[in-house]
Amino acid sequence: MKKSERINQILRFINQKQHFTLQDLMQEFQISKRTALRDVSSLEEIGVPLYAEYGRYGGYRILNQMKLPPISFNTQEIIALYFAMQALGSYSNLPFQVSYRTIHEKFINELSESQKQEIARMQNRVSFQNAVQIEECKHLEILLMAAVQNIVLKIVYKNISRTIHPIAIYVLKEYWYCQAYDMDKMAYRVFRCDRISSAEITNIQPLEELKEITKLNSHSLWKPSENAVKFKWLINEEGIELFQKEHYPSMKMINELEKTYLIGTYEQNELGFIIKYLAKLGNTVKIIEPIILKESLRQYYKDLLENIE
Incomplete structure (x- = not known):
């Protein structure tokens, strides 16, 4: 890091x-004591109002809070920001209805000619083969703000009215999802955002414990119902890689006697989903339980073969 850049960050x-x-x-900027002393001298030379305190708990204190110069980015940081935006380019719906194209134009217009040329050269060497967002989501902003501000919403989901307290939104496999507490069913649920046809703010007070729920890992909120079906599948190394790329809160990997298994549960109305997930894993997994799941998977492949014939 150049000294001028480091001084700006300091x-x-x-x-x-x-x-x-x-x-x-020394710890924050990974520099030696000698360099730290020189940097303090440089700060004093440019007029930073520092006061030295001596003794066991001494150090330096700023006499008055300063008005800082505008944030500046070096070329490497600008390239990193540019390609971070490129990675989001396939998602047409972002929270707050921000237009990716508008942000992109403003960002490029602020760059120097040399930085624009550097990015142009990089474009020919780096590409993001993102899958395009499949369905439009009209209510991402209100879902996110409800999660941040602890607001209960009345939504229509698959033509059914639901009362929910959003906790978080996230994107997975080309779809936006909202993790929420369903006030009607008194359970945590995940809703696909494009299937929410309306969302309105209510005056309903959220449960007190939900106000601190964002401190938890999102997967810890998921709990199976009493009727959920337990499963256990043997999985090989290739399957482990596939699992790491795509998995859900209802499943996890465990090791037993030097073998790896996928265990978890699925709801009875999710049989079609779990069969399709199994089909993606292909011959990398072997069903241990439930036995009935084997027959469902066989029927799935029979139906595929019939369609081919």
Whole structure:
């Protein structure tokens, strides 16, 4: 990192802390004590109001909070930001209805000619083969804001009215999902956002425990119903790679006697989903239980063969 760039970052770092030590600078910026001392001298030379405190708990203190210069990015950071935007390009619906094309144009217009040329050269060497978002989601903004502000919503999902408290939204396999607490069923559920045809704010108060729920891992919120079917499948190394690319809160890997298994549950109305997931894994898995799942999978392949014939 160039010294001028490091000094700029140190300015932001110490302005936020107000009190700091040489050790803080050494750890944060991976520099030696000698370099940290030179950087402090450079800060004083450019007029940063520093006051040295001596003793066991000494260090440096900023006398007055400073007005910082605008944030600047080096070429590597600009390229990283550009390709991060490229990776989102296939998702037409983003929270707050932000237009990707507008952001892209503003970003490019702010670059210098040399930076534009650098990105143009990179475009010919890097590409993102993203799958295109399949369905339009009209209510991402209200779902996200409800999750952030602990607001209960009345939604229409697959033509059925539901009362939910959104917890988080995420994108998976070309679809947006909303994880929420279903106030009617008193259970955690995941809703596909494109299937939500309307969403309205209510005056219903969320459960008190839901206000702190965002501190938990999202997978920890999922719980099977009493009628859920347990499964256990033997999986090989190729299957493990497929599982790591696509899996759901209702399933996990375990090791037993030097063998790897997928275990979990599925709801009775999710049989079609679990069969299609099994078909994706192909011969990388072997069904241990339930036995009835084997027959369902055989019937699935028979139907496919009939369609081919």
